[in-house]
Amino acid sequence: MMKVVAMEVLSLLFVVVAFMYFRTGEAEANTFAINCGANGSVNVEGRRWVGDLAPDSNITVTSGIVAYDSNFIGDSTYAPLYSTARIFTDTLNYTFKGAQGNSFVRLHFDPISFLNYNLNNSLFSIVANGLKLVSRFNVHGEILLKSTYLQKSGGNSSSFVLIKEYFLNVDIDILVLEFIPDKGSFGFINAIEIAPVVDSMFVNSVNKVGGNGANSSLNLSKRGMETMYRLNVGGSEIKPFEDELWRMWGLDSGYMVTADAGSEIKNSSTITYSSTNESAVAPLLVYETARAMSNTEVLEKRFNMSWKFQVDPEFEYLIRLHFCELEFDKANQRIFRIYINNQTAADNFDVFVQTGGKNRGFYQDYLDVVSPKINTLWIQLGPDTAAGAAGTDALLNGLEIFKLSKNGNLAHIESYGQTKDNKNSESLIIWAGIVAGIASIAILGALLLFIFCFCKRKRNNKLGDAKNSSPGWRPLFLVHSAVKAKGSLGSQNRNGSLSTARVGRIFTLAEIKGATNNFDDSLVIGVGGFGKVFKGEMEDGTLVAIKRANPLSEQGLTEFETEIEMLSRLRHRHLVSMIGFCDEESEMILVYEYMANGTLRSHLFGTDLPPLTWKKRLEVCIGAARGLHYLHTGSEQGIIHRDVKTTNILLDEDFVAKMADFGLSKTGPALEHTHVSTAVKGSFGYLDPEYFRRQQLTEKSDIYSFGVVLFEIVCARAVINPSLPKDQINLAEWAMRWQRQRSLETIIDPQLKGKYCPESVKRFGEIAEKCLADEGKCRPTMGEVLWHLEYVLQIHEAWLLANSGENSSRRQGLEETETEVQEAES
Ligand SMILES: *[C@@H]1O[C@H](CO)[C@@H](O)[C@H](O)[C@H]1NC(C)=O
Ligand SMILES: *[C@@H]1O[C@H](CO)[C@@H](O)[C@H](O)[C@H]1NC(C)=O
Ligand SMILES: *[C@@H]1O[C@H](CO)[C@@H](O)[C@H](O)[C@H]1NC(C)=O
Ligand SMILES: *[C@@H]1O[C@H](CO)[C@@H](O)[C@H](O)[C@H]1NC(C)=O
Ligand SMILES: *[C@@H]1O[C@H](CO)[C@@H](O)[C@H](O)[C@H]1NC(C)=O
Ligand SMILES: *[C@@H]1O[C@H](CO)[C@@H](O)[C@H](O)[C@H]1NC(C)=O
Ligand SMILES: *[C@@H]1O[C@H](CO)[C@@H](O)[C@H](O)[C@H]1NC(C)=O
Ligand SMILES: *[C@@H]1O[C@H](CO)[C@@H](O)[C@H](O)[C@H]1NC(C)=O
Ligand SMILES: *[C@@H]1O[C@H](CO)[C@@H](O)[C@H](O)[C@H]1NC(C)=O
Ligand SMILES: *[C@@H]1O[C@H](CO)[C@@H](O)[C@H](O)[C@H]1NC(C)=O
Ligand SMILES: *[C@@H]1O[C@H](CO)[C@@H](O)[C@H](O)[C@H]1NC(C)=O
Numbered sequence: 001m002m003k004v005v006a007m008e009v010l011s012l013l014f015v016v017v018a019f020m021y022f023r024t025g026e027a028e029a030n031t032f033a034i035n036c037g038a039n040g041s042v043n044v045e046g047r048r049w050v051g052d053l054a055p056d057s058n059i060t061v062t063s064g065i066v067a068y069d070s071n072f073i074g075d076s077t078y079a080p081l082y083s084t085a086r087i088f089t090d091t092l093n094y095t096f097k098g099a100q101g102n103s104f105v106r107l108h109f110d111p112i113s114f115l116n117y118n119l120n121n122s123l124f125s126i127v128a129n130g131l132k133l134v135s136r137f138n139v140h141g142e143i144l145l146k147s148t149y150l151q152k153s154g155g156n157s158s159s160f161v162l163i164k165e166y167f168l169n170v171d172i173d174i175l176v177l178e179f180i181p182d183k184g185s186f187g188f189i190n191a192i193e194i195a196p197v198v199d200s201m202f203v204n205s206v207n208k209v210g211g212n213g214a215n216s217s218l219n220l221s222k223r224g225m226e227t228m229y230r231l232n233v234g235g236s237e238i239k240p241f242e243d244e245l246w247r248m249w250g251l252d253s254g255y256m257v258t259a260d261a262g263s264e265i266k267n268s269s270t271i272t273y274s275s276t277n278e279s280a281v282a283p284l285l286v287y288e289t290a291r292a293m294s295n296t297e298v299l300e301k302r303f304n305m306s307w308k309f310q311v312d313p314e315f316e317y318l319i320r321l322h323f324c325e326l327e328f329d330k331a332n333q334r335i336f337r338i339y340i341n342n343q344t345a346a347d348n349f350d351v352f353v354q355t356g357g358k359n360r361g362f363y364q365d366y367l368d369v370v371s372p373k374i375n376t377l378w379i380q381l382g383p384d385t386a387a388g389a390a391g392t393d394a395l396l397n398g399l400e401i402f403k404l405s406k407n408g409n410l411a412h413i414e415s416y417g418q419t420k421d422n423k424n425s426e427s428l429i430i431w432a433g434i435v436a437g438i439a440s441i442a443i444l445g446a447l448l449l450f451i452f453c454f455c456k457r458k459r460n461n462k463l464g465d466a467k468n469s470s471p472g473w474r475p476l477f478l479v480h481s482a483v484k485a486k487g488s489l490g491s492q493n494r495n496g497s498l499s500t501a502r503v504g505r506i507f508t509l510a511e512i513k514g515a516t517n518n519f520d521d522s523l524v525i526g527v528g529g530f531g532k533v534f535k536g537e538m539e540d541g542t543l544v545a546i547k548r549a550n551p552l553s554e555q556g557l558t559e560f561e562t563e564i565e566m567l568s569r570l571r572h573r574h575l576v577s578m579i580g581f582c583d584e585e586s587e588m589i590l591v592y593e594y595m596a597n598g599t600l601r602s603h604l605f606g607t608d609l610p611p612l613t614w615k616k617r618l619e620v621c622i623g624a625a626r627g628l629h630y631l632h633t634g635s636e637q638g639i640i641h642r643d644v645k646t647t648n649i650l651l652d653e654d655f656v657a658k659m660a661d662f663g664l665s666k667t668g669p670a671l672e673h674t675h676v677s678t679a680v681k682g683s684f685g686y687l688d689p690e691y692f693r694r695q696q697l698t699e700k701s702d703i704y705s706f707g708v709v710l711f712e713i714v715c716a717r718a719v720i721n722p723s724l725p726k727d728q729i730n731l732a733e734w735a736m737r738w739q740r741q742r743s744l745e746t747i748i749d750p751q752l753k754g755k756y757c758p759e760s761v762k763r764f765g766e767i768a769e770k771c772l773a774d775e776g777k778c779r780p781t782m783g784e785v786l787w788h789l790e791y792v793l794q795i796h797e798a799w800l801l802a803n804s805g806e807n808s809s810r811r812q813g814l815e816e817t818e819t820e821v822q823e824a825e826s
Helices: 002-022 139-149 284-288 351-355 426-436 441-457 475-486 509-515 554-569 614-633 689-694 699-715 731-740 758-771 782-810 814-825
Strands: 032-035 041-044 047-051 059-061 065-068 084-088 092-097 101-109 124-128 131-137 160-170 174-181 187-189 191-196 205-208 215-217 225-232 262-266 289-293 305-310 316-323 336-340 343-349 360-369 376-383 398-404 524-528 531-537 543-549 578-582 588-593 649-651 657-659
Touching: 101 174, 101 187, 131 160, 139 160, 139 689, 174 187, 284 289, 284 360, 289 376, 316 351, 316 376, 336 360, 343 360, 351 360, 509 531, 509 543, 509 578, 509 588, 554 578, 614 649, 614 657, 614 699, 614 758, 614 782, 689 699, 699 731, 699 758, 699 782, 731 758, 758 782
Parallel strands: 032 047, 205 360
Antiparallel strands: 032 191, 041 047, 059 092, 065 084, 084 187, 092 174, 101 160, 101 191, 124 131, 124 174, 160 225, 205 215, 225 398, 262 289, 305 376, 316 360, 316 398, 336 343, 336 376, 524 531, 531 543, 543 588, 578 588, 649 657
16 A cells, blocks of 8 residues: 555656656657646646647647536546547647657547537547547447446546547657547547657567467557557556556456456565566556466366457457466466467466566567457466476466557447448438338328428438438328328327327327426426426326427437337337327427336335335346337337337336337348448447447347346346446446356345245346347347246246245245235136
């Protein structure tokens, strides 16, 4: 601890000393720390950040909108840095003079709120001296995906900052960071830092994985790298101010395939670098802690310590492993093999021999090419018994993974649909897609008038010159017209009974106002991005849920139209039915059947409602699965829900589960070729990583989210809980670690203890695990999930029957068990 404090005080000195030491004889590169959109300078984490409104002479900024969020939510320590940003709708250049040499460039993104700019929807590219860093980049999507591993901008708030780090070799005196918004979109940036790096940082020879010990040297001239992962293995997080290059070292436990395989070891006395050049390579803190193979009380350790990482396929990766023998003071005690993506990267590896002693830190670099279609990188360390070591053990202290640029590009190859044929503005393509299934040329004629009115209403909707789509086609009008043409709905049907209206009823605004007591706030039963949901009572006494979209929200309009279109086509016992809608006076109001028991989430945690029994939970899962199964297979194209979560599973008065909220839904495979998403949709903690990476929406993304729902149901906790320790924040990752060890029962909702059949929970966990498979194609279909869940319910019911006798004499909460048994018997 003393050490940490000392480092904090001295770190600034170290930087100065290090640079003076390593940069003699060369033009000295400047260090930059820029607070974008700010005037004057601020001190954050022991560094001075210069506002770019009053930059020094070595920095120029071309344009941009200066943004400030006065209601910044997050840690006040970071407020000076992250409450300001620069937003751009045209290309914005930051030019840094005196940047020649090697440096780490870090870009900070915190989607704050500012005027009408919803930074969650930004889409832009960044080019650094000709090297493409990101392409059609959506910060929100990346944050949704990586939320667990991001720096949180504040305590337990769910506001996250995304920091992207690059290693650049700048061969001229200036570095130009070009920020290019996508056509019709915009981008933003909160802070930029440039930290010069010693030239020897990456010149060492690298070992080619699978190359039988062949060395090659890494030539980074004209190439850049992106830091994908940087972990202090077996230790705690290392904060930027504890590292002379302001790097952040995260925890490794979240990436371990089986957390139990490795145990943490440490020795903080007298650690040294085995080569003098390495102080810039990693702080000593990295070498003070390690992970070694756990003692499993078996004679020989015949397993690997394995870490698994998500990466982009088709790039080369530099994997840097840091080692320091902390326990043994002689050779031949720990000899192991290193595997990278299942190929041997090194064998007969003895850290003591490599460094010539105990407590001496060093590193090794490996180069691996990740083949197409593979998006994971495995790093495994295991015993090399052939080598004749005294014990079987392995050790790792730190790990870094860098992605190497390929043909001047570091951006996802597949990111945001870069196929040649979608140069048109993506909103058009989405519209074309939504419309495709139902549109016909005949309708177009009838619509022209509507389109004209509509275009006037919709602000800022650039329609471009698309040739494969007609401007202004809106599903809402299509629904109206199609329906009217069929004569099954419309004004002539307005007084007809609800049950006979196949598609729904058009309500007048007066009717809606009557039912909700003129939108009385005391009747609000839910609030979301779209607006409010009211409980209403129609004249005939029917209870309904009335969803009134916020008329100002562009996104709301889209979702409103999608939802009407979807719901009017769908009828199923496990889907919330839409009774009708109202679009008078530019209102967007949907009327649904009333679901007396609210959201599934409210019955799991965070409220005073009595806990659901395991049997009820299984029934709810089965109901929701039936609804989704119908969505996926019920229509010719199939429909993807896109936002499966426990707040979108509603329960009626008999606790029958129904899927709700089709605002984000998309029709299936017919869109596959043309579909491009402007921004990743979905919810924190439920988002399918494969969907995000590949931008291809399939029903397997719903399966992933449903798997997260299953874990949420069994653990009864939030899918993202930022107040928990880092490795527990994300439920999907945390629960999967326990599930892989076949001990999901350890983290089961305490309210269920003793009231469930262990076998049923075991099977349930297996289903959830399959749903969360990395690759969509390995996940089951909804039909398979449904089948398995029904089987799990049978097992549990049988157990309830068999245990009813003992239980009633032995346990409290017996009424519950007994009623369940009765239900099961009947
Ligand atoms: C920045 O601050 C200086 C001095 O406080 C002031 O003169 C200048 O007008 C400010 N610039 C902007 C853009 O606010
Ligand atoms: C930004 O920099 C690039 C590359 O140096 C240059 O081509 C472009 O014209 C610059 N744009 C602006 C707006 O200055
Ligand atoms: C600007 O860069 C030059 C060298 O490139 C350096 O000597 C000078 O100190 C820098 N100015 C500031 C204000 O950092
Ligand atoms: C951006 O996304 C985050 C996380 O999904 C959400 O909490 C926030 O409200 C969104 N901001 C806006 C302006 O929609
Ligand atoms: C965490 O959240 C709780 C309530 O949600 C709040 O009372 C508390 O102040 C928060 N703590 C921090 C550090 O933000
Ligand atoms: C690779 O380089 C190391 C030193 O960096 C050397 O000890 C080793 O013999 C080399 N291996 C081969 C196969 O050239
Ligand atoms: C690295 O590659 C560049 C060309 O890309 C070449 O000019 C340079 O000599 C190479 N450096 C080394 C050390 O091989
Ligand atoms: C740490 O290493 C030093 C030097 O080898 C040794 O004296 C000490 O016992 C070690 N401490 C632990 C806890 O292993
Ligand atoms: C240490 O750094 C110096 C200067 O940067 C370089 O010449 C030397 O080769 C480096 N030594 C090792 C072992 O990397
Ligand atoms: C360790 O992993 C490698 C690569 O996946 C595998 O070939 C090897 O059999 C594993 N070793 C053990 C003991 O499981
Ligand atoms: C590597 O091995 C693991 C199991 O040890 C397996 O799950 C994974 O699919 C393998 N990866 C490749 C690329 O073969």
